[in-house]
Amino acid sequence: MDTPELTSTLDLMRWVGWAQRKAGEDWVRERDLSFEQAFALGYLVRNPGAIQRDLAQITRTSAASVSSLLQGLERRGLVERRTERGDERSKRVHATPAGAELVAGFDTAMAASDETILSPLDESERATLHALLQKITAELPRPTRS
Numbered sequence: 001m002d003t004p005e006l007t008s009t010l011d012l013m014r015w016v017g018w019a020q021r022k023a024g025e026d027w028v029r030e031r032d033l034s035f036e037q038a039f040a041l042g043y044l045v046r047n048p049g050a051i052q053r054d055l056a057q058i059t060r061t062s063a064a065s066v067s068s069l070l071q072g073l074e075r076r077g078l079v080e081r082r083t084e085r086g087d088e089r090s091k092r093v094h095a096t097p098a099g100a101e102l103v104a105g106f107d108t109a110m111a112a113s114d115e116t117i118l119s120p121l122d123e124s125e126r127a128t129l130h131a132l133l134q135k136i137t138a139e140l141p142r143p144t145r146s
Contacts, residue, residue, distance in 0.1 A: 016117060023113035024106075031102050036069055041078060041095050041103045049082075049092040078102060 028038040040055055047054070056066045070093060073079040078099030084090040095103075118126055 019117055020110070020113055023116075024110060027106060027109045033102070037073055037078075038103055038106070040066075040069055041073065041099050042106060044079060044093055044095040045100045045103060048094050051090065051092060055093070073099065 025035060028035055031038070033041070036059065039059065043055065043058060044050060052063055052066050052070065055070075056063045059066065070079055070081070074081070077096055079093055079095055081091040081093050084092060118129075121129065
């Protein structure tokens with residue numbers, strides 16, 4: 001299959017986004033995680049004691065899907081659910097030390113990927129690209145997490 005010719009500016013921007021996402025997916029796969037599992041672990045490292053509904057909201061998925069995802073992570077010893085004192089029905093989800101360790105370094109790996117992607121540009125070109133992208137995105141709706 002031939003590689004499509006990328007001629008428009010937005011085609012080129014999508015290609016850059018694809019390269020960045022692929023680097024992230026490769027990093028995640030090396031740890032035998034799905035993208036969703038890695039995202040959930042990262043979220044739990046930053047938000048210890050989140051409830052399942054928080055994860056469903058942030059991932060824009062159902063509580064049942066999150067429950068299944070967490071069960072898989074629990075079986076591997078990467079997360080644990082703890083009951084709230086005084087409310088045994090409420091469970092808080094925490095990344096275990098093994099889970100936190102598994103996803104540690106993702107930000108560093110992505111920064112290295114960004115550096116690789118931007119390596120053909122000198123500092124002045126990077127500053128120009130950054131300024132142009134800020135100008136383009138200034139009027140676009142902001143992504144939301146909920």
